[in-house]
Amino acid sequence: MNAHPLAPPAALLQLDGVRKRYNIGLPNEAEVLHGVSLSIGRGEFVALIGPSGSGKSTLLNILGLLEHMTAGSYRIDGEEVSGLDDAALTLRRRSTLGFIFQFHHLLPAFSALENVTLPALMREGRITPAQRERARAVLAAVGLGDAMNKRPGELSGGMQQRVAIARALVLEPPLVLADEPTGNLDTVSADEVFALMRTMHAELKTSFLVVTHDPRLAARCDRVIELVDGRLVRDGAAVGVREGT
Amino acid sequence: MMLGFESRVATRFLREGRMQTVLIIIGVAAGVAVVAYISALITGLQQNTIEKTLGAQAHLTLSPLDDVVLSARAPASADTAALVQTQPRAQRPRSISNWQLLVPLLEAMPEVLAVSPMVSAAGLATRGEASKAIALMGVDLDRYDRIVSLRAKVVDGTARLEPGEGIIGRELANDLGVRVGDRIGIVTGGVTDSLRVTALVDLGVRDLNRRTVIVPLRTAQSLANLPGGATSLDLTLLDIWSAQTLADDLGVRWPYKAESWQQANAQLVSALNAQSVSTAVIRGVVMVVVVLGIASVLVVSVVQKRREIGILRAMGATQGQVLRIFLLQGAIVGALGSVLGVLLAVLLIGVFTHFVRGADGLPLFNITLEPALALRIAAIATVCGVLAAVAPARSAAKLDPAEAIRL
Numbered sequence: 001m002n003a004h005p006l007a008p009p010a011a012l013l014q015l016d017g018v019r020k021r022y023n024i025g026l027p028n029e030a031e032v033l034h035g036v037s038l039s040i041g042r043g044e045f046v047a048l049i050g051p052s053g054s055g056k057s058t059l060l061n062i063l064g065l066l067e068h069m070t071a072g073s074y075r076i077d078g079e080e081v082s083g084l085d086d087a088a089l090t091l092r093r094r095s096t097l098g099f100i101f102q103f104h105h106l107l108p109a110f111s112a113l114e115n116v117t118l119p120a121l122m123r124e125g126r127i128t129p130a131q132r133e134r135a136r137a138v139l140a141a142v143g144l145g146d147a148m149n150k151r152p153g154e155l156s157g158g159m160q161q162r163v164a165i166a167r168a169l170v171l172e173p174p175l176v177l178a179d180e181p182t183g184n185l186d187t188v189s190a191d192e193v194f195a196l197m198r199t200m201h202a203e204l205k206t207s208f209l210v211v212t213h214d215p216r217l218a219a220r221c222d223r224v225i226e227l228v229d230g231r232l233v234r235d236g237a238a239v240g241v242r243e244g245t
Numbered sequence: 246m247m248l249g250f251e252s253r254v255a256t257r258f259l260r261e262g263r264m265q266t267v268l269i270i271i272g273v274a275a276g277v278a279v280v281a282y283i284s285a286l287i288t289g290l291q292q293n294t295i296e297k298t299l300g301a302q303a304h305l306t307l308s309p310l311d312d313v314v315l316s317a318r319a320p321a322s323a324d325t326a327a328l329v330q331t332q333p334r335a336q337r338p339r340s341i342s343n344w345q346l347l348v349p350l351l352e353a354m355p356e357v358l359a360v361s362p363m364v365s366a367a368g369l370a371t372r373g374e375a376s377k378a379i380a381l382m383g384v385d386l387d388r389y390d391r392i393v394s395l396r397a398k399v400v401d402g403t404a405r406l407e408p409g410e411g412i413i414g415r416e417l418a419n420d421l422g423v424r425v426g427d428r429i430g431i432v433t434g435g436v437t438d439s440l441r442v443t444a445l446v447d448l449g450v451r452d453l454n455r456r457t458v459i460v461p462l463r464t465a466q467s468l469a470n471l472p473g474g475a476t477s478l479d480l481t482l483l484d485i486w487s488a489q490t491l492a493d494d495l496g497v498r499w500p501y502k503a504e505s506w507q508q509a510n511a512q513l514v515s516a517l518n519a520q521s522v523s524t525a526v527i528r529g530v531v532m533v534v535v536v537l538g539i540a541s542v543l544v545v546s547v548v549q550k551r552r553e554i555g556i557l558r559a560m561g562a563t564q565g566q567v568l569r570i571f572l573l574q575g576a577i578v579g580a581l582g583s584v585l586g587v588l589l590a591v592l593l594i595g596v597f598t599h600f601v602r603g604a605d606g607l608p609l610f611n612i613t614l615e616p617a618l619a620l621r622i623a624a625i626a627t628v629c630g631v632l633a634a635v636a637p638a639r640s641a642a643k644l645d646p647a648e649a650i651r652l
Contacts, residue, residue, distance in 0.1 A: 066559060066647040087563060094561025105556045105650060109257040118250075122562055125249040167560075 011039035011075075012174055012207055013063065018072035020058050020230075032058050034230045035072065042174065043205045045198065047212055047221035047238065055230040056211050057179065063209065064177045065093045077174075094123060098168030098206075100178035100197075104160040106152040112139060112163045113148040119171050138166040141203075142196055158189035162196060169200055175207040182217060194220065248573065251566055254557070255573035262546060266578070269542040273582020274589055276535035277626045280528045281590035281614055284622065286597070287524045289612035291517055295485065298510055301448040303361075303392050303479030304488045306509070307347070307501045309339045338366055340474025341501060347478065356483050356491060359391035362475035364465035368433035370413070370458055372421040379417065379458045381433060383465020392479045395446065395459070401425050402444035406461045411440035414454030418445050431458065433468040440464070532629055539578055539633035543571055547641045554641050555649025564642040571638030572631050579630020583623035590614055 020033040032055045040046055050056050061067035062074065065081065074082045076096055084092065099105075106115045116135040117127050139148050142162040152160050161181060168176050178197065182190035194217050201208050210221060218224050219238050226234035259266045312334040341347065344362055351360045364383035369376045382389075386406040390396050396404045400415055402425035411431075413423070423429055423442055430439045440460060448454055466472055482488055488505035495503040507514045547554070554567055591614055598608050 061647045064559065064647075066645075066650075087565075090558070090561055090563045093559070097561075099559050101556075101650065105552065107254075107257075107553055107556065109261040118557075119560055121250045121253060122557070122560060122566065127249075 012042050012044075012077065013038075013040040014073075014075040014078075015039070015063070016073040016075075018059075018062060018074065019070045020055070020062065020067070021070040024070070031070075032230050033062075033069070036227070036230070036232055037072075038225060038232060038235060040175070040207055040209060042207055043201075045201050045208045045210070045222045047210050047218040047224045048227065049212060049215070049218050049224060050227035054227045056227055059227060060177055060179055060209070060211055064097055064099060065089045094119075096174055098171070098173040098176040100161070100164050100168045100176060100181045102180040102183045104152070104157075104164040104184075106160055106163055106167070108152050111149045111151055112144060112155065112166075115152070115163055116166045116170050119167065123171070135166070135170055138170050139163070141200070142166045156189075157185050158193060161185065161189075161193050165193070165196060165200065169204060169206060172204055172206065175209065178208060178210045180211050180213065182212065182214060190214065190217070248569065250562075251569040251573055255570045255577060258546065258550060258553075258570070259574055259577060262549070265542055265545070269538055269578055270582045270585065272538045273535050273578060273626060273630070274585035276531045276538075277583050277586025277622060278589035278593060279531050280626075281587055281619060281622050282593045283524055283527060284618055285590065285594055285612050285614040287520060288615075288618070289610050291520065293610035294513070294517065297449045298513060299485065299506055300398070301393055301450060301453055302506060302509065304482040304485050304506050305480040305492055305495075306477050306504050307341065307351075307480070307495065307499075308477040308504070309341050310500060310502050311336055312339075338469050338471060338476055340471050340476060341478060344475045344478060347499075351478065351480060354491075356487055357480055358483055359388065359481040361385060361388035361392045361479045362462060363389070363477050363479055364462060364469050364471055364474060365476050366433050366465065366469035368431055368458075368468065370417065370421060371430040371432060372423060372427070375421050376432075377417060377420050378456060379431070380456045381431065381465055381468060382457065382459045383462045383469070384459060385462050389459070389479070392481050393448075398446045398448055399444045400447045402442070404446075405443040406459070408461055408464065409440055410443045410461070411464075412444045412446055412459040413442055414457040415445045415447050416451055416454040417456060417458070418442070420455065429458075431460070431468060434470065436468050436470065438464065438468055532625070535579075535582075535626065536629045536633040539575055539630050540636060542578075543574060543634050543637035544640075546574070547571065547637045547644075550641070551644060551649045554644050555646045558644065558646035559650060567644075568638045568642040571641050572634045575630040575632075575634025575638070576627055577630075579627040579633075580623070582630070583626040586626065587614070587619045587623055590619070 016037045017035045018033055018037070019031060019035055021029060021031045023029045036059060048056055048059065058067065062069050069082055072082070073080060076092065081089065081092055107118070110118065113135055116139055117132060120131040121127050136148060139145060142165055144159060144162055144166070147155060147159060152163065155163065181197065182193050185193060197208060197210070198220070200206065210217070212218055221238050223236065224234065224238045225232060314331045314334050348360050348362065351357050361384060366381045368379050368381045370379045386395070386404060395412070404412055406412065411429070413429070418424070421429060425442055425445060428439050428441050430437060446454070446457070448457060460468070462475070466474055469476070482491065485506065489507050492503040492505040492508070495501065557567065594612055594614055598612060601609055603609050
């Protein structure tokens with residue numbers, strides 16, 4: 001499938017004919033992505049849906065520069081990244097992407113504030129007062145102004161996911177990849193977290209790619225990409241996404 | 246390189262696994278304490294042994310070459326057999342030729358601290374009906390004092406060697422029933438003399454105390470029938486361990502026999518070497534155990550922290566940063582263990598010095614942990630900590646972030 005025809009001309013991400021094969025040369029060799037092409041523009045809020053085993057996680061890992069593709073092309077801001085080595089990929093990941101995981105994946109030994117300041121500390125080896133203030137502001141923005149010094153273990157699931165959102169956004173990356181960010185939350189918390197992501201998206205103009213099984217949430221995205229058996233079967237506006245899709 | 250991120254994460258990881266961290270730091274401390282304590286103990290013991298040994302002898306002694314019997318001249322024609330039988334020649338007391346000129350030459354050498362001429366001879370000490378075999382040593386008191394610190398070994402009387410005076414060993418005085426101020430007779434070959442005892446000395450070895458008689462150089466020259474001679478030159482060196490090298494050098498340069506203290510005490514040197522090797526082996530084994538202990542804890546830590554490592558990598562931590570996080574953990578454990586270990590060693594040394602004492606109530610020997618030695622051991626343990634962390638750190642750095650997060 002070709003790039004989405006409505007994608008902005010200056011796409012933030014551009015995948016062309018991406019294939020991913022596991023266990024190459026072994027009897028259990030399998031291809032999980034069969035020539036996926038898509039693009040995501042700046043400021044888009046995109047849902048990636050599909051049944052289990054459809055290749056969503058693999059696609060997300062490739063988009064997140066955590067896995068190499070077997071064939072195809074992947075450009076970020078027009079730069080081909082498929083041939084970069086681990087060090088270059090890491091730096092690209094650091095500068096371009098923020099991650100929100102299903103199980104929040106905060107570092108349990110660090111407080112909420114420390115978790116949020118980690119990206120800056122990782123990048124520069126120290127935290128400036130301005131960066132600390134920025135982290136406090138983002139935590140306050142996600143409603144955790146009073147829980148900054150608590151460890152993840154002392155927070156509820158929804159609060160932990162809010163910390164993860166703050167961590168993903170604190171350095172204002174162009175794109176946030178969210179892997180079922182509400183999958184581990186009850187409906188009320190899921191709605192709150194999703195609403196928060198939309199708010200942050202509106203404020204920061206950060207692009208979001210949200211993997212979700214929840215059609216209610218997918219319906220609230222600007223665009224929905226559906227993956228089935230490693231192939232894009234749908235790429236368009238969220239209109240028409242129904243429960244059970 | 247700023248290690249703010251790495252050090253923050255490393256210390257948090259260590260604090261998180263508190264019990265594990267405390268146990269391994271105690272393990273490292275125990276290892277460092279054993280190494281430091283054994284090193285200090287063996288160093289003290291060896292220094293004490295060497296000091297006692299060299300307290301009564303020179304670092305290096307120059308003496309005339311032995312008299313040798315030259316072999317018979319080879320037969321003129323090849324078909325004539327020569328039946329040669331030689332017997333080693335008896336060594337008579339002989340003087341070093343030109344020793345008066347040799348002394349300033351030796352004193353000018355940078356490695357030589359002191360030179361003392363000596364006339365030595367065998368004889369008998371007599372008093373009344375009693376007579377004892379003695380080793381007679383004729384010396385210049387001031388020079389000889391710089392060789393064996395004779396004045397410091399006086400246990401009774403005052404060291405003085407005017408003509409007609411002598412200093413004798415404590416046991417010999419007992420055997421002869423002599424006190425300071427008494428006179429004894431000296432018989433060497435056909436010459437007899439008498440001298441007044443000015444001091445009794447304890448040379449540290451009972452056998453030496455039983456046969457040592459020290460007299461003025463001129464007296465000994467007369468008793469040994471070597472007018473103006475010296476049978477040996479005793480040297481004290483700046484560095485005792487250079488004695489063998491200097492002896493080899495002097496033996497080649499001049500026609501004298503040069504004998505180092507190591508040659509004169511070959512068995513002692515062998516024993517000290519064996520002791521040093523054993524100590525090194527013990528230290529090596531302990532360090533290997535320390536390294537394995539740190540490594541095993543960090544290997545477990547890498548397994549426990551797989552997910553966190555994956556998160557950090559996904560967030561943009563480089564492989565180098567993850568590597569350094571675990572190397573730092575090794576270094577921190579090694580350094581903290583070293584500090585505790587050195588303190589523990591100082592405590593052990595204090596206990597040893599306080600409780601282990603000789604019959605006289607004094608410590609058996611001086612044992613101290615030199616700051617330089619403590620620093621060296623601590624540095625080695627810290628480096629060992631880093632080395633122990635290399636393999637776990639590499640495996641952590643190589644973790645596939647996607648896989649680590651999935652787990």
